[in-house]
Amino acid sequence: MEKEYIQITSGRGPVECCRVVVLIMNKIVEQAKCLNYALEIVEHEDGPNDGCMFSATLAIEGENISSLKGEWEGSVLWVAQKNPFRPWHRRKNWFVGVHFFKPLQSDKVNERDISYETLRSSGPGGQNVNKVETAVRAIHVPSGTTVLASDERSQTQNKKLARERLIMKLSAIEEEKQLQQTHDVWMNHNTLERGNPVKKFKGDL
Template sequence: MFEAVESLVDEHAELERQLADPTVHGDQSRARALNRRYAELSAILATWREWLQLGGDIGAARELAGEDPDGEGAAFAAEAEQLEARRTAVAGRLRQQLVPRDPNDAKDAILEVKSGEGGEESALFAADLLRMYTRYAERRGWKTELLDATESDLGGYKSVTVAVKATSKSQHTGEGEAPYALLKYEAGVHRVQRVPVTESQGRVHTSAAGVLVLPEAEPLDVSIDDNDLRIDVFRSSGPGGQSVNTTDSAVRITHVPTGIVVSCQNEKSQLQNKEQAMRILRSRLLKAAEDAADAEASDARRSQVRTVDRSERIRTYNFPENRISDHRTGYKAYNLDHALDGDLDPLVASSVEADLHARLEAVGE
């Protein structure tokens, strides 16, 4: 498996050559992509060289141990064993770095929360989820931007869409810490069990909300023909359907070839709403294209790219027991209040670990 690293040396040198060209930095999107790949390869090659160096050191220590087995050779033999343990650990790290990664892991994310079963209670739960993700983003130093929202009568959300972006504060290093790399595990159906505010008898109800996480696509990632778009404008509406804008500022964009429809009404300007809608449309088209490619791939390829079924009911939030349970990984904790305040690291870590384990198995096969 490690022989594959040798082929990365030439790619790393080529990237270094391109990044030294001042004209490359005139295209910021391309420069960012090249820098991300360069950082990823630099980390792999550094680990690989450490693994090779340790191999040489082990050989030298064993040779010295053999020259004087009854004297100082014992110390060299012990050193060889220590170096062997270090090399095994480095090999494990290198194996993880070589596991096929989701090419979108270095991207920012667009996160959508939609109410589902449960009516008004589901909309209130959707608002709780949005707050949870906003707090999680704050903890990681990410920036959130509200793109579109449709509120319910009681202050929840029928649907809400936010962009989550890495910042310099988040110290994004290209090692899987970008928003999409972690938030993608949140996609799926989230179930809540609690007493709704509208329940007069104090009975626990079950409702659900859906979360969709998309890698934010840049114009470079997706080509859209303006002739394939149907754009409609209408007046924004608030809870209960009342008009909140006297002008036709809301925008609905239909991508005719795929039938994908995106609407935005959060901004006061029609132009701003159109820009936000196009951001969401690009991300949905990117995901649709990748899903289509995955469907045509082999089972092994799919297991590497989509190890977690994101259409299933992934998590339950039980308020009476203060319990949160992830049905994919088996993670369970009785600190629901902390999770809803943005402390999602243990939950996300359990998904990342399960995903890595599945990818390592696929590589082994």
């Protein structure tokens, strides 16, 4: 059973690109379900408008993920038929980046850089959960990146889960930086709009 992460990013593009992040994410989720992959949204950054995201990170698990990777990896083009954000805008082509990656190896994250805080869980689990500080927040001190785990009843289990999520988030941030650099290269060479997309869609934003 393979497990990877999928990063979908607007490359800090305008609101239309942020909308396309959500549209492409929905298409990947739909296809993953049809192919019986286990998939969940593990991280996202909301965009400037409702229904928009600057980026989203999905965790995917299943067999032969490489086939899906080969289909989606790269830049994806959405040709807008209607633009509710800027109807007068003449541009129709909006690109987002899709990238598959594995999380950073645990030994590449210094344990001394991680701080843990315990707090009471507000989720289900009965009175015991509310009385005992079972939830754990993991903080990557150098970057200030934080995650919270409160899924389990045990503080020890939540600490382990928080560490895993923190490593995943740090990996996603690193991938975002790399994709941003790629986006900058596209823009510098004025090839973003007429680039070489791996997929092309037409539809309303």
